[in-house]
Amino acid sequence: MSKEVATDFLIIGYGNPLRHDDGAGPRVAEIVASWRLPNVRAISAHQLTPELTDALASAEVVIFVDARRTDPHAQPPADVTFTAIGAAEDRAGAADTHTSDPRRLLALTQRLYGRCPQAWLVSVPGVDFDFGESLSERARQGVEVALRRIRLLFTSR
Amino acid sequence: MTQRIVIDPVTRIEGHAKISIYLDDAGEVSDARFHVVEFRGFEKFCEGRPLGEMAGITARVCGICPVSHLLASAKTGDDIFAVSIPPAAEKLRRLMNLGQIVQSHALSFFHLSSPDLLLGYDSDPAQRNVFGLIARYPDLARGGIRLRQFGQEVIELLGGRKIHPAWAVPGGVREPLTPENRDYLRGRLPEALDTVKRALAFFKRYADEHSEEVAHFGNFPTLFMGLVSKDGGRWEHYDGWLRITDSDGNVLVDGFDPRHYAQILGEAVEPWSYLKSPYYKPLGYPDGAYRVGPLARLNICSGMGTPQADAELAEFRQRGNAHGVVTSSFMYHYARLVEILAALERIALLLDDPDLLSTRVRASGGINKLHGVGVSEAPRGTLFHDYEVDEHGMIRRVNLIIATGQNNIAMNRTVKQIAQHWIHGATAGIPEGLLNRVEAGIRAFDPCLSCSTHAIGHMPMIVTLVGSDGAVLAEVKRE
Numbered sequence: 001m002s003k004e005v006a007t008d009f010l011i012i013g014y015g016n017p018l019r020h021d022d023g024a025g026p027r028v029a030e031i032v033a034s035w036r037l038p039n040v041r042a043i044s045a046h047q048l049t050p051e052l053t054d055a056l057a058s059a060e061v062v063i064f065v066d067a068r069r070t071d072p073h074a075q076p077p078a079d080v081t082f083t084a085i086g087a088a089e090d091r092a093g094a095a096d097t098h099t100s101d102p103r104r105l106l107a108l109t110q111r112l113y114g115r116c117p118q119a120w121l122v123s124v125p126g127v128d129f130d131f132g133e134s135l136s137e138r139a140r141q142g143v144e145v146a147l148r149r150i151r152l153l154f155t156s157r
Numbered sequence: 158m159t160q161r162i163v164i165d166p167v168t169r170i171e172g173h174a175k176i177s178i179y180l181d182d183a184g185e186v187s188d189a190r191f192h193v194v195e196f197r198g199f200e201k202f203c204e205g206r207p208l209g210e211m212a213g214i215t216a217r218v219c220g221i222c223p224v225s226h227l228l229a230s231a232k233t234g235d236d237i238f239a240v241s242i243p244p245a246a247e248k249l250r251r252l253m254n255l256g257q258i259v260q261s262h263a264l265s266f267f268h269l270s271s272p273d274l275l276l277g278y279d280s281d282p283a284q285r286n287v288f289g290l291i292a293r294y295p296d297l298a299r300g301g302i303r304l305r306q307f308g309q310e311v312i313e314l315l316g317g318r319k320i321h322p323a324w325a326v327p328g329g330v331r332e333p334l335t336p337e338n339r340d341y342l343r344g345r346l347p348e349a350l351d352t353v354k355r356a357l358a359f360f361k362r363y364a365d366e367h368s369e370e371v372a373h374f375g376n377f378p379t380l381f382m383g384l385v386s387k388d389g390g391r392w393e394h395y396d397g398w399l400r401i402t403d404s405d406g407n408v409l410v411d412g413f414d415p416r417h418y419a420q421i422l423g424e425a426v427e428p429w430s431y432l433k434s435p436y437y438k439p440l441g442y443p444d445g446a447y448r449v450g451p452l453a454r455l456n457i458c459s460g461m462g463t464p465q466a467d468a469e470l471a472e473f474r475q476r477g478n479a480h481g482v483v484t485s486s487f488m489y490h491y492a493r494l495v496e497i498l499a500a501l502e503r504i505a506l507l508l509d510d511p512d513l514l515s516t517r518v519r520a521s522g523g524i525n526k527l528h529g530v531g532v533s534e535a536p537r538g539t540l541f542h543d544y545e546v547d548e549h550g551m552i553r554r555v556n557l558i559i560a561t562g563q564n565n566i567a568m569n570r571t572v573k574q575i576a577q578h579w580i581h582g583a584t585a586g587i588p589e590g591l592l593n594r595v596e597a598g599i600r601a602f603d604p605c606l607s608c609s610t611h612a613i614g615h616m617p618m619i620v621t622l623v624g625s626d627g628a629v630l631a632e633v634k635r636e
Contacts, residue, residue, distance in 0.1 A: 050268065051302055051303075051305060053302065054306060108287070108291070111288070111291045
């Protein structure tokens with residue numbers, strides 16, 4: 001639901017759930033939404049569109065969750081990363097209806113509303129981005145790690 | 158030597174296409190083509206699927222207008238079930254379609270076309286985007302983003318999700334609106350109305366000051382087609398009779414059941430595009446070219462049916478020809494804004510209707526006919542779904558006629574008209590602003606070429622001059 005509400009935490013999990021591991025971000029968002037925590041809002045999205053700036057402007061902290069392509073044979077295996085991010089400096093060629101990224105969305109929020117939340121990018125390793133709705137074992141484990149760290153962030157503030 | 162200019166891909170449209178402009182020996186434009194280069198195959202791979210899956214499958218044709226396919230498919234199911242759906246279900250479907258019109262038109266005007274209109278066709282391409290727009294016009298940009306969000310919320314609050322809601326089904330809809338969500342939408346309406354009125358005021362000033370664009374962006378006579386209400390021929394978006402008029406305001410077809418579309422519409426194909434080119438059969442191809450969508454709906458209707466939109470329609474028609482018909486495709490932008498206003502007024506009326514909260518929203522039925530047609534107005538124009546099923550409800554044949562295809566002939570003419578007016582004596586280089594005008598001519602139609610196959614990353618524009626021997630004479634890239 002995209003109703004306007006002030007929140008402490010906003011989770012935006014994005015990706016295409018019909019492309020196996022690309023659905024890791026939406027999966028995280030859906031699970032966080034199922035926790036029904038006060039002052040926590042979770043949005044599952046295919047893409048980062050300008051309409052999300054409203055939700056960003058009313059949040060204290062935003063956590064973007066995305067999947068990234070990794071080498072399935074890498075040793076040690078790629079892990080979930082949790083990175084503090086800020087608004088993009090480079091605005092050139094940005095933000096059409098199909099291509100945006102968290103930093104550009106933060107910049108858009110800053111320009112439209114004069115503020116943007118503290119932001120984190122959680123990157124879940126994926127190895128299978130072909131057609132299909134299930135997550136690979138690697139991505140499934142990554143989702144669990146991401147959820148544990150997100151919950152930790154909630155309780156540490 | 159014949160030369161060809163290629164714009165590939167065309168940017169800020171939904172989907173992927175390229176434009177070829179052919180130059181003669183003197184460097185003057187001799188022809189132009191708008192190619193759709195993606196192939197989807199929905200009509201073929203739906204064969205063998207159960208009827209009940211069709212709304213969900215065909216909604217995936219597009220991430221921008223899934224609601225349009227959802228409704229046309231559900232209506233086709235109604236026809237095959239041979240049921241009359243509950244009044245509340247029709248009102249709820251109408252509400253969702255109005256939300257769809259608002260969000261899609263807002264996307265087209267504010268996100269995709271406003272950078273051209275507000276920043277200028279010749280402005281720096283690196284800034285000619287939503288960021289550049291915000292820098293110069295933050296209030297209008299914010300209003301446009303929130304207006305689209307409102308339309309998306311109408312869809313989401315009814316269907317449970319913004320994109321691909323599996324809500325409309327043969328026989329009706331799955332759920333009514335809740336009182337809480339009705340009240341929430343009511344609260345958002347004043348801001349939405351204010352935004353579209355400001356946009357209308359802006360666009361009218363713009364059109365007054367840019368008569369060259371109005372005169373040369375696809376300004377030619379064609380037929381216009383769309384649905385009108387069964388009572389009085391007013392603006393219609395969900396159901397009604399098919400009406401076709403010409404550029405002199407003559408009515409060629411009226412009171413026509415759209416389910417019998419095949420009697421009057423033919424479908425031509427060209428080897429250089431995957432997009433079909435429907436035409437009005439009695440005039441043949443391509444003379445039977447017609448336009449659909451906002452411009453056509455405003456040209457064919459007797460009125461909008463709501464007071465503020467009716468006032469705007471009267472003003473809109475003053476900008477038309479001697480018959481009050483607006484023939485410039487540039488005015489699609491204007492028509493889109495009038496339709497947003499009409500949609501918001503109708504949403505306000507619907508939200509006051511207690512039927513929206515009724516739980517009687519679905520008629521049950523089975524396979525009572527082996528052939529069904531469902532027709533509604535998508536934001537971009539009239540949408541036809543036509544299915545044949547076997548006695549078990551398995552799909553045997555599908556025909557989809559999409560709005561963008563129906564504008565195909567007109568889009569090609571538009572590209573040619575713009576190119577012929579602005580491009581002269583080109584050899585090794587053509588100013589970027591001129592090429593942007595050619596692209597903008599296509600954007601005026603807001604073509605939707607199935608964005609679910611969208612590209613990842615940048616969409617650079619590549620302009621290539623190719624000689625008749627295939628040699629590349631020059632190439633320009635816009636990252």
